[in-house]
Amino acid sequence: MREIRVGLIGFGTVGSGTAEVLRMQATRLRRKTGADIRLVRVADLNLTKLPREHAGVELTRDAEQVLTAPDLDIVVELIGGIEPAKTFILQAIAQGKHVVTANKALISQHGREIFTAAATKNVEVGFEASVGGGIPVIKALKEGLVANRIESIVGIMNGTSNYILNRMTDEGLDFATVLKDAQAHGYAEADPRYDIEGIDAAHKLVILMSIAYGAHVRLDQVSTEGISQIEPIDIEFAREFGYRIKLLAISRNHGDSYEARVHPTMISNQELLANIGGAFNAIRFTGDTVGDVLLYGQGAGKMPTGSAVVSDIVDIARNIINGAVNRVPSLGYRSENLREVEITPLDRLRCPYYFRVTVQNKPGVLAVITGILGKHGISIQSVLQQGRDKQGVVPVMMRVYEAREDAVRAALAKIDALDVCAAPTVKIRMITS
């Protein structure tokens, strides 16, 4: 029986999950591919022994031994981060090995260099696990929706922030409390910035946009805002008019330019995306021929991510067996047809907004605020002043009709500069479709 030999660098959560999936599914994969897909070598700096179920798999502390092993077909990189992951991957490619990775930070920032190197050596780079964990979102976009101009991508691409917002919504807890609890239970990292500041979601959006538009997209082109300023009062206000707050990654295709933004968003609870519970991910593509397609599942975790990594391994194995390496280009489009694209400046965005202004509770304050908004052409749909009779500082919540981001920015700068304004205004964009 044909053997496909796999080496693995990084035996952490996803690495051990991948090894476990390969082991559990070995018979099933043989029945499907007619080949024996075998993990033969693992490199991990912190490991002295592999779990007993992986007896026969060679363990080394030296990644080099995997990268240069002449008997490997595929190297799986699961250490994450930029370096040394990038060097390892480029080395594996230089050695003529196919690569599979779950590394969204790396692919979103150095994908171009990596894919070029791979094309030169005629090897493949699989990265299904870099977006949406176990959800086959990249295959669906690249192959399933091949016959579509992608009009928009809207998704919950970070499970941790979705988990935090859901608990804030369901239990009325504040951000700091839920984050602490999430960290204690392993739902959030000790350093949660990538998740809660929207950076992780931005990585994933860059990858999906590159495939959707056949384009080179840079991480610095994505406008990114996190969820740490959201308070229960915002969630409650949203709920009252039938909305929820989600951290959404959004790209819309305007033909000559593309939106690229990650931020907390108010979305109607009639939308499936508003109803994505727990730490789940969901990504909606709108295509000109297919309309809306949404994919939902676990966006992280040992076994789900392992499922995606192994699906890439199998894909590459099938190409090796059939002599069809690079049957589908890395980003779906042939590399010579990838384009530079223009990103729509956030200032040109038009959408309805929610504002929470924090002011001294004095007569006439609301008139001043609404006056400033009016001067910038921003029309108020509804206002709620909490604790109207209280002295001191109060939050004023308002919904405004569709306005342009630059006008909103200018108006809020003026409002925040008022003597009566006690804290920077929080703004949350709304999505209407």
Place this chain on the structure above:
Amino acid sequence: MREIRVGLIGFGTVGSGTAEVLRMQATRLRRKTGADIRLVRVADLNLTKLPREHAGVELTRDAEQVLTAPDLDIVVELIGGIEPAKTFILQAIAQGKHVVTANKALISQHGREIFTAAATKNVEVGFEASVGGGIPVIKALKEGLVANRIESIVGIMNGTSNYILNRMTDEGLDFATVLKDAQAHGYAEADPRYDIEGIDAAHKLVILMSIAYGAHVRLDQVSTEGISQIEPIDIEFAREFGYRIKLLAISRNHGDSYEARVHPTMISNQELLANIGGAFNAIRFTGDTVGDVLLYGQGAGKMPTGSAVVSDIVDIARNIINGAVNRVPSLGYRSENLREVEITPLDRLRCPYYFRVTVQNKPGVLAVITGILGKHGISIQSVLQQGRDKQGVVPVMMRVYEAREDAVRAALAKIDALDVCAAPTVKIRMITS
């Protein structure tokens, strides 16, 4: 530039959609595949002229001219039904042509024969469009979830019945009224039986089960019930305890046997599947490594189905170009590894149920009914007797705890045989996960 030449049989809704998608996306597909994927010939019995945008495409009334044309790589069958579609497909295969079809009735009943013929001639048969319209559900299952033992498949696979149930739910209308209106507006066929009796969903379930389990599944192994007996009162009762009624296709993997059933189902409104609006489809797979993955989108329609048909054409084109035909077997598993499987008899199913018993409103009737249920080991969770003070015939709605189907069947047979029973009892199964 390499040319991939496509012939099309059947220029109805999906056929014209497919032609339109190929035309609209021609440049994009060239940028992706490096090949020119061209529709060159169409056969349709009822057409004397193709729309002007398809100038240059040859039209014939004689399918033979497409099937035997020596210059075609792929024949697309979009006439639907068993014959002559089956004969056409087998002829195309015999001529060494690859085949793409959206024909769920045919694939679910004659897939084995067709796939065997294709394997013999080393050509491919693509059928993505046969399940879930534009949703890339077959690719997701066959390739994306390749490293999973599929534990269950639960889905809304028929848009027409979902549309009817949604309008009954949202507007409180009865089945006949909505069906009539749906027919008037083209949401339901003149002969709606396939849709409302669950047969169409059963076709799709057979196809998904075959792929999920690597098995030969027969249509007659699926227990099928439609939605025509559902009344607004059932929907209202469900709503009161947080449930909705959906026509679900369900298969669960018990290791030694598999469930295979299509029927109206009460499902908690906390579930995404309960919240699938309009005529949309949604299919949830549960895998042992990936957990739950749900795919949502338009399950029918000219352009969405065209999107799926063209994705198959592109897949096959890529295999032709790369010399990798049958890179992925028709059902994901290599044909020599497909198995016969046992289907769990519906009688062995255990789930909670809802009953609507229609009885003469006489003292003691409820005691008799609950007595019969009790004797069959069926415990009541709640009962609602509508119009308790009315004379004549009244519906009695009840929810019972988990029970076995054979016990339920026996109990309801006794209840329906009572003199006081005025109409057959309606039972709706509930799904708890």
